[in-house]
Amino acid sequence: MRILLAEDDQRIAESLAEALAAQHYIVDVATDGEKGWDFVRTFAYDLCLLDVILPELDGISLCQRVRSHGYQMPILLVTARDATNDIVTGLDAGADDYVRKPYKLQELLARIRALLRRGNTTLSPVMEWGSLQIDPNICQATYEGKPLHLTPKEYRLLELLLRRNGCILSRSNILENLWSFEEPPEEDAVKAIVKRLRQKLKAAGAPSDFVATAYGMGYYLQQRSQQQFRNYEEATSCQSVNSSSLVGRTGISS
Template sequence: MRILLAEDDQRIAESLAAAFTAQHYIVDIATDGEKGWDFVRTFAYDLFLLDVMLPKLDGVSLCQRVRSHGYTMPILLLTARDDTTDIVAGLDAGADDYVIKPYKLQELSARMRALLRRGHTTLSPAMEWEGLQLEPNICQATYEGRPLHLTPKEYRLLELLLRRNGCVLSRCDILENLWSFDDPPDEDAVKALVKRLRQKLKAAGAPDDFVATAYGMGYYLKQYSHEQQPRHDENLTHPPLVANSRKRTG
């Protein structure tokens, strides 16, 4: 899941980004309204967390602009104002929900999950592949019943591979879905990530090539019960984990 956080308070923004990253979200941070608009036009987001009091372009005006251009991702307003007029203005501008500051992280996370459920972009049933089982609802993975202790990026990579259902996942797909704008990877980041995931799968009893390489193409989960060549899904340019919930323009 990729979310955009528009918040001009650096301390709050960094704290929220760290908490959401630990919950397996990819987080981009915009420190003013105009920068938030640039992010919306550039990337596909599953959820937009939007502070009302932003420099250059306030949150309500940005929300109106986002909706007027056809973007449909859920928008959750973060506001210090509890006046009914301000809340109504935000909802009328196209926001789906709001949270009043100061808020508790647990409540904010619950409201985020509720909006994502409404958009049908999360809470999937358990996925299985050759002894591997992944529970997206609680972000846990096991192999033959043994838990895999994965970092957020390792978990997201495994989920991407599972959602491809044996089709090849390109390095471009991995880069786009696992790294935020403020967290650019170095040249060998994908290779190192795949290596770490393989090591943890092997430690749990999986074959060395459980995550197999399709040379010149990318990576895929190998099917041992029916040996086959890797499949390339030409109908997918990007994995379905990231919901393109907005209308692209220009």
């Protein structure tokens, strides 16, 4: 899931972005309200976390603009103000919840999880692919019952591959879903993560080609019982054609 964090205090922004990344979120940081609006128009966010006091465009005005343009993602306001009028104004502007500074990190994370659950009243089902199981509710992956100790990016990649249901996941799609705007990947970053993921799967008992390569196209999960389960045309129809702006900035092609 992708979160927009609008916070002009660099120390707070870096600390919070790190904490959110550890919870498997992709985080884009905007240091002012206008930059936050540019991000909203560029990327699809699952949640916006907006500080009320921002340069250029304050958090409440940004919230109003987001809602006036039809965006429906949850918005959580963070405010250092205690005045009830400010809180009421923020909620009337379209915010779903608010947190007062200074806040406890665990409370903030719990409020984020609660907002992300709204509109989805049921828990996501456990996903399976052969001996692989992924529980997206707790971000846990196992192979033949053995837990896979994955980094946040490795977990997100494995979940993305499983959600593709055997179809090809292009490198551009991986870049878009694993890296934030402020964290441009190195040229061989995708290959490096795929390599580490394969090593961890193999250590748990998976075949070495469990994460298979479609050369020049991307990666997909392969089942041993049907090694030739897709021809080139079918794989092409499954391949994502969504071009990420990160690709253009890094020079990496799918």
